[in-house]
Amino acid sequence: MIDLNLIREKPELVRQALADRQMETSSVEQVLQLDEQRRSLIQEVETLKAERNVVSKEIGQMRDPAARQENIDAMRLVGDRISALDEDLRQVQARLDELMANIPNLPDARTPLGVDENENVVIKTVGEIPELDFQPKPHWELGPELGIIDFEQGVKITGSRFYVLSGAGARLQRALIAFMLDLHTRQGYTEKYTPFMVKSDTLVAAGQLPKFYDNLYKDHEEDLWMVPTAEVPLTGLHMDDILDEDSLPRYYTAYTPCFRREKMSAGRDVRGIKRGHQFDKVEMYIFCKPEDSPAAFEKMVADAEQTCAELGFTYRVLQLCTGDLGFGSTITYDIEVWAPGCGEWLEVSSISNVTDFQARRANAKYRPVDGGRARLMHTLNGSGLGMPRTLIAVLENYQQPDGSVVVPEVLQPWMGGTGVIS
RNA sequence: GGAGGGAUGGCCGAGCGGUCUAAGGCGGCUGUCUUGAAAACAGCUGUGGGGUUACACCCACCGGGGGUUCGAAUCCCUCUCCCUCCGCCA
Numbered sequence: 001m002i003d004l005n006l007i008r009e010k011p012e013l014v015r016q017a018l019a020d021r022q023m024e025t026s027s028v029e030q031v032l033q034l035d036e037q038r039r040s041l042i043q044e045v046e047t048l049k050a051e052r053n054v055v056s057k058e059i060g061q062m063r064d065p066a067a068r069q070e071n072i073d074a075m076r077l078v079g080d081r082i083s084a085l086d087e088d089l090r091q092v093q094a095r096l097d098e099l100m101a102n103i104p105n106l107p108d109a110r111t112p113l114g115v116d117e118n119e120n121v122v123i124k125t126v127g128e129i130p131e132l133d134f135q136p137k138p139h140w141e142l143g144p145e146l147g148i149i150d151f152e153q154g155v156k157i158t159g160s161r162f163y164v165l166s167g168a169g170a171r172l173q174r175a176l177i178a179f180m181l182d183l184h185t186r187q188g189y190t191e192k193y194t195p196f197m198v199k200s201d202t203l204v205a206a207g208q209l210p211k212f213y214d215n216l217y218k219d220h221e222e223d224l225w226m227v228p229t230a231e232v233p234l235t236g237l238h239m240d241d242i243l244d245e246d247s248l249p250r251y252y253t254a255y256t257p258c259f260r261r262e263k264m265s266a267g268r269d270v271r272g273i274k275r276g277h278q279f280d281k282v283e284m285y286i287f288c289k290p291e292d293s294p295a296a297f298e299k300m301v302a303d304a305e306q307t308c309a310e311l312g313f314t315y316r317v318l319q320l321c322t323g324d325l326g327f328g329s330t331i332t333y334d335i336e337v338w339a340p341g342c343g344e345w346l347e348v349s350s351i352s353n354v355t356d357f358q359a360r361r362a363n364a365k366y367r368p369v370d371g372g373r374a375r376l377m378h379t380l381n382g383s384g385l386g387m388p389r390t391l392i393a394v395l396e397n398y399q400q401p402d403g404s405v406v407v408p409e410v411l412q413p414w415m416g417g418t419g420v421i422s
Numbered sequence: 423g424g425a426g427g428g429a430u431g432g433c434c435g436a437g438c439g440g441u442c443u444a445a446g447g448c449g450g451c452u453g454u455c456u457u458g459a460a461a462a463c464a465g466c467u468g469u470g471g472g473g474u475u476a477c478a479c480c481c482a483c484c485g486g487g488g489g490u491u492c493g494a495a496u497c498c499c500u501c502u503c504c505c506u507c508c509g510c511c512a
Contacts, residue, residue, distance in 0.1 A: 042472055046481045053481090056493040060440030068492090075492040199502095223502095242432095242469095363469095371451075374469085 001100055001207075001360045007031050017106040020113055020322040027099050034096040041092060045085040052078050101210060105357040107322045108331035114321025120334070121321065126305070127314030129338055134401040138341035139392045140272035142399055143169065146421055149273065161264065161276045168421040172407065173280065173391050175414035177255050180282040180307055180384055187303045189253035189284060194233035196256055197224045202236040205362035207328050217259045217277075226259035230283035231381045238287055238377070239362040245369045248377070249288035249296060253384065256281065273388040274346065280387035286380040287364065290356065293378035297353040300382045301333050304349045307384050310410050313393055314338040316345065328354040337389070341396035346389040351382030 007014050011028050018025045055075055062068040112121050143149025148169025154162035165173055181191050200223050203209040208216065208228060217226040227233055234252050243250075257280050269275040284303060286296045301317070308315040320332040329352035336345035356376040359365070365374040398406050404422035407415050 039472070042481080046472065049482085050480055052492075056491095057440070059492055072492045079492070 001357060002103055002105060003356075003360065004031070004035065004100065006106075007103075008035060013106065014103065017104070020107055021104055021325060022115060022323045023104070027103060031096065031099050031103070034092055034099065038089065038092045038096060041085060041089045045082055045089060048078055048082050048085070052082065098210075104325075104327045105330050105354060107325055108353070110319075111325060111331050112319060112321045115323040117320075117324040119321040120324055121319045123317040123319050123333065125314075125316040126309065127338075129314060130340060130397075132340060136340040136396060136399060137403070138272065139339075139395045142341065142395050142403065142405070143273075145403055146405065148172070148421060161270075162278065163273055163276075168415070168418050169391075171415060171418065172394065172411070172421070173387060175407075175411040176387060176390055176394070177280065177282055178414050179310075179411055181253060181255060183307060183310065184253035184282070184284060184303065184384055187251075187306070189251040189303075192234065192237070192252050192254040194227075194230065194237075194254055194256065196227050196233075196259075198227055198233055198236060199223045200225060202239070203232060205239040205358070206232040206235040207358055207361055208232060211327065215261050217261050227256055228260050229258050229381075230254040230256040230281060231285060234283065234285040234381070235358050235362055235364075235379060238364045241364055242374045243287070243364075243366045243377070245289065245366050248366055249286055249292055252285045252287075254283050254285070256283070272342065272392065274342075274392060276388065282384050282387070284351075284382045284384040287359075287377045288380070289366065290375070290378050293353050293355060293380060296378075296380050297331065297351065300351050300380055300384075301335075304335055304351055304382055304384050308335060308337055308348070311390070311394065312408050313397065315348075326350075326352055328352070328357040330355050330357075335385075337393045339389075339393050339396045341399070342392070346393060348385040348389045348393070349383040351380070353378070353380050355379075 002014070007028060011032060015025045015028050018028070052075055055071055055078075059068055059071050059075070062071070112119070114120065137145075139149070140151070144151065146169070148166050150164040150166055153164040157164075185191055197219075200209055203216065203225055212228070216228060219225070233256070234254055237252070238250075257278055259278055261277065264270075264275065273279075284300055286293075286300060288296050305315070305317065315335055315337045318334045318336065320326075320329075320334060325332055332350060332352040334347050335349040335351075336347050339346050355378050358379045359376040364377050364379070366377050367374050394408065394411075395405055398408060400406060402422075404420050406420050407418065412419055
């Protein structure tokens with residue numbers, strides 16, 4: 001959520017941001033109108049409440065029964081009026097909240113203008129697209145041939161787009177998770193193990209509800225939702241907190257599965273493990289002071305890049321344009337790794353500075369050392385990295401002409417001597 | 423799942439229809455005193471909203487939500503969480 005005062009004071013700025021994101025701008029006018037209505041209602045109802053408070057206090061001390069009754073009758077009418085106004089106010093507030101919940105964050109000045117993902121900008125490419133002297137196989141061939149990915153069993157027990165990892169395949173994914181958590185720990189992040197289910201308040205705080213209701217899995221009887229990303233529980237860690245300034249920044253990393261109920265288009269990404277309703281991810285997350293978030297963003301990008309580099313991947317860094325930018329983000333870099341088997345760049349990470357957008361919703365603040373008012377923190381999130389695609393990249397990049405896979409050096413400590421999958 | 427007990431300001435803890443404008447204590451901040459510190463004494467102390475150039479001032483908040491009442495921390499309903507015991511269980 002953005003600051004309502006910003007819309008009040010600089011509506012043209014917000015209108016421009018919406019236009020840059022290829023969105024309707026009419027909500028700005030509606031917000032302004034509702035806000036005015038809201039404030040006029042507040043003034044009216046609070047004047048009445050002040051009156052009732054004063055008179056009620058007097059009633060308590062009155063001795064004359066007639067005068068007392070007269071005041072009670074008068075206040076009963078005032079009370080009825082207050083109830084009616086409170087109800088009006090509730091409705092106006094609800095409409096305002098809904099509008100505000102659907103206004104995205106303002107893009108950073110460095111985010112390039114663009115209509116859609118075709119106008120994202122490649123910042124840099126690291127490594128070369130390898131020239132192989134044999135025909136590389138896609139992972140959906142490699143995996144079953146090596147007996148480490150079983151698509152039939154996934155479909156059998158759960159359904160379309162689910163798979164089972166087996167033996168060295170399962171172990172390889174576990175190795176990747178452990179490697180990433182250990183690397184991020186060295187980079188200064190504190191590892192967190194969080195619940196994989198959260199209550200709706202947490203999803204609201206993280207900005208997933210109400211907007212992404214359709215993409216979430218939910219318990220039918222209780223207020224428990226499967227996390228769509230570790231970003232959700234990590235944001236929730238400090239909702240309604242006021243942290244000490246000198247305890248910032250806080251760097252967190254967490255492994256969680258991610259559950260997403262998105263509608264998959266039938267013909268797209270159907271092969272392999274690239275896209276599914278369940279996937280694993282190691283996430284990085286930072287809470288920091290507003291003035292520190294640009295530097296924190298650079299750090300997080302560098303940390304994700306290092307993860308790719310240590311795995312020996314050829315990767316490129318893209319900057320998302322305004323038309324492709326996520327709802328809460330001001331600036332986002334995606335990292336894509338080259339997968340020679342399927343012959344495409346795979347998005348394995350997305351790093352965003354959401355400034356105070358999530359913090360405002362989550363009510364996540366810090367107390368300055370000078371003891372002044374609590375201020376909203378800034379938050380940043382980034383994948384480090386997304387699992388199935390990283391697994392794809394390992395299999396496809398490290399495959400040998402004979403169909404075996406040589407596991408990268410950095411992962412071997414977790415592979416139990418299995419340096420080669422064959 | 424069953425029975426009982428709880429939830430009050432940064433923390434402890436009183437209050438159980440009307441000066442609650444939430445006692446008292448601890449902690450914190452400021453000041454007086456002091457060469458300095460401690461002690462003592464005095465004052466201050468949260469969040470959100472409205473309002474103001476800025477103040478003043480006003481409203482709301484005693485776990486969440488709803489209700490009764492002229493008036494609710496206090497009474498009623500409901501939910502959540504914590505504690506004790508029983509049952510079940512990896």
